[in-house]
Amino acid sequence: MPELRVISLDEVSKHNYEDVDKSCWIIISGKVYDVTKFLNEHPGGEEVITQLAGKDATVGFLDVGHSKDAVEMANEYIIGQLPEDEIPKSAAPSTPSGAAGGKSTIIKDFTEIMTSPTWTNFLIPTTMGIVIYVLYKTIFH
Ligand code: HEM
Structure with missing residues (x-):
C-alpha cells in the first residue's frame, strides 16, 4: 500500500459537512475517510455519519459491528492518516475498546x-x- 498522506485533526475538523464544500471526513482507527460521496449510499443512513463529520467515528463504527464487506467498502474511502501523536488512545487499531x-x-x-x-x-x-x-x-x- 502506498504511504498515506498525513492529515491533522485540525484539517479533518474543517470537513464537518458544513464548512469546506459540505464535505464529510471521518476518522476510524487513526485513518481519515472522505465519505462525502458515500453518504447517500450508506445503508445505515446519512445522519449517523454526518453527525460525526470532522470527528473520530471509531467507537460508532465498531459499535455497529459492521460486516467484513462494510469494512472493505470503507477502505475505498481512505484518504490519509492522522499524525501518530494525534491518534486518540481509544482509537488505536489494537485496542478498539480502549x-x-x-x-x-x-x-x-x-x-x-x-x-x-x-x-x-x-x-x-x-x-x-x-x-x-x-x-x-x-x-x-
Ligand atoms: C466508510 C465508513 C462506513 C461504511 C463503508 C459503512 C458501511 C455500512 C454498510 C455496508 C452497512 C450495512 C450493514 C453491514 O454490512 O454491516 C452499514 C450499516 C450501518 N452503519 Fe455504516 N458504514 C460506515 C460508517 C458508519 C459510521 C461512522 C456509523 C455510525 C457511527 C455507521 C452506522 C451504521 C448503522 C447504524 C448501520 C445500520 C445497522 C443495522 O441496520 O443493523 N456507519 N454501514
Missing part, C-alpha cells in the same frame, strides 16, 4: 478478558457444570 485507561496493561487485559461476552458465555456454564458435578459426587457417593 477500556480501563490508566491501569497497568496486565490488569487492563485481565479486566477485558473477564468482561468479554465470550468469556462469560463460557465461564457460567462451566462453573455450573463443576458445581453440579461436585454436588452429585457428594450426595450420591
Whole structure:
C-alpha cells in the first residue's frame, strides 16, 4: 500500500459537512475517510455519519459491528492518516475498546478478558457444570 498522506485533526475538523464544500471526513482507527460521496449510499443512513463529520467515528463504527464487506467498502474511502501523536488512545487499531485507561496493561487485559461476552458465555456454564458435578459426587457417593 502506498504511504498515506498525513492529515491533522485540525484539517479533518474543517470537513464537518458544513464548512469546506459540505464535505464529510471521518476518522476510524487513526485513518481519515472522505465519505462525502458515500453518504447517500450508506445503508445505515446519512445522519449517523454526518453527525460525526470532522470527528473520530471509531467507537460508532465498531459499535455497529459492521460486516467484513462494510469494512472493505470503507477502505475505498481512505484518504490519509492522522499524525501518530494525534491518534486518540481509544482509537488505536489494537485496542478498539480502549477500556480501563490508566491501569497497568496486565490488569487492563485481565479486566477485558473477564468482561468479554465470550468469556462469560463460557465461564457460567462451566462453573455450573463443576458445581453440579461436585454436588452429585457428594450426595450420591
Ligand atoms: C466508510 C465508513 C462506513 C461504511 C463503508 C459503512 C458501511 C455500512 C454498510 C455496508 C452497512 C450495512 C450493514 C453491514 O454490512 O454491516 C452499514 C450499516 C450501518 N452503519 Fe455504516 N458504514 C460506515 C460508517 C458508519 C459510521 C461512522 C456509523 C455510525 C457511527 C455507521 C452506522 C451504521 C448503522 C447504524 C448501520 C445500520 C445497522 C443495522 O441496520 O443493523 N456507519 N454501514
